[in-house]
Amino acid sequence: MTPQLQQAIRLLQLSTLDLQQEIQENLEANPMLEAVDDFSQDDIEIPSQNSQKTTDKADTEVNDFENATDDTQLNEDWNENIPAEQASDSSWEDSYPSATPGSTSSGGSDYDQMEFEAPDHSNDTLTDHLQWQLNLTPMSDLDRLIAEPLIDGIDPDGYLRVSIEDVLGCLELDRLNLTAEELPEAEEVEAVLRLIQHFDPPGVGARDLRECLLIQLDQLPIPSESRLRYSQARQLVNQHLALLGSRDFKQLLRRMKLKEDELLEIIAIIQSLNPRPGSLIDYGDPEYVIPDVTVKKEQGAWTVNLNNGAMPKIRINSDYADLVKRADNSTDNLYLKNHLQEARWFIKSLQSRNETLLKVSCKIVEHQQDFLEYGEEAMKPLVLAEIAEAVEMHESTISRVTTQKFMHTPRGIFELKYFFSSHVSTVTGGECSSIAIRAIIKKLVAAEIPTKPLSDSKIAALLEEQGVQVARRTIAKYREALQIPPSNERKRLV
Secondary structure, three states: OOHHHHHHHHHHOOOHHHHHHHHHHHHHHOOOEEEEOOOOOOOOOOOOOOOOOOOOOOOHHHHHHHOOOOHHHHHHHHHHOOOOOOOOOOOHHHHOOOOOOOOOOOOOOOHHHOOOOOOOOOOOOHHHHHHHHHHHOOOOHHHHHHHHHHHHOEOOOOEEOOOHHHHHHOOOHHHHOOOHHHOOOHHHHHHHHHHHOOOOOOOOOEOOHHHHHHHHHHHOOOOHHHHHHHHHHHHHHHHOHHHHHOOOHHHHHHHHOOOHHHHHHHHHHHHOOOOOHHHHOOOOOOOOOOOOEEEEEEOOEEEEEEOHHHOOEEEEOHHHHOOOOOOOOOHHHHHHHHHHHHHHHHHHHHHHHHHHHHHHHHHHHHHOHHHHHHOHHHOOOEOHHHHHHHHOOOHHHHHHHHOOOEEEEOOEEEEHHHHOEOEEEEOOOOEEEHHHHHHHHHHHHHOOEOOEOOOHHHHHHHHHHOOEOOOHHHHHHHHHHOOOOOHHHHOOOO
């Protein structure tokens, strides 16, 4: 493959965010490329590709947002703040307050010690959050020495995964000039752990689910009229949590000597607790998705548009291009020629990428119009080979185009690979998409009777009545993919 073809293939498989970074790097490295603010004839233009009704206009909302700054209004606001007359001995600070954080009228400033924005703690881990609370908690040096390995032993879900003996074994006694004879006892570690268990979020530092729920129940504000129910909830968690997990409600009613409505109230209290308290803090890094194409229905036809507003607009810098003298073999001219050729190939590769992406998206929309109209249950089976044959490209090219590329539809944002799925045969000899089958399973489970949930065999029978032949083990696989628990775990009292 030529270097130009390699570049085109590499750009084809980049996501929108990665492509933005690639374009920015080329703008910085190649003087022949320049970014433009407004769309002009020299910008990248995508030839119209029609499937149902396809246009390539830029996203007008993005362009309107980019051009929304009103310099005139800013100038008017600035002029209104200028005093008409000033004393001859006045200084700038007397008339205008300083915009520098921490500055004073005498010219002194603690600018270097200030930050323009408040600290962003959105990416703090659970360990960071607990350590912050530990620093604010008054305690002895020895207790703080014990607390640090305890916090380090708490996993992202909020559970303590190290034993008391392990904590005692890893204490850095030399930090406090302590000897082995002065090693704290297990009761002291337990006391520090109980202190950490009062930190936020409620339930953190527990060693198992039972202890986690009990900690949360102890910290909840209890209404006076509900004290009995909260006491019974604590009893259930402490003594009969296994029965609740297996949905053995008859045994719970008999052992706790309760009526069904009373047990329902207790279960509602327990369900309000969080079995993974650490998840409230440890969000992880956010993931951003920028749609590559948008799909809209206009005048009865589905229209596919490239999201040109998500990409920086670039063109050849005409001033630098005019400096190239073809008959001149000087070092400077060769430098400019090479960069001019690279810039042209880069723009051509971007054009090729956009044309291919638009062509493939149009064929996907053409094939999956029923999904856009009626939802997941109308999704049709589709494989890469069908689109490859329709657009006369290789399957590997289609795979690159559909990876990490997203389509914004009236039903949400989906990766292009979402529209490809295997099929299951129907009674009439047709085919049904696996995505459609999963949607039907979700619908059946949502409509089931809580006291008599549908088993996998029953769901398979109901699907067969609709003409779809699916084995029970396949139903189980789809159900697990949808994160739907088995029937015995979905059972409810009412």
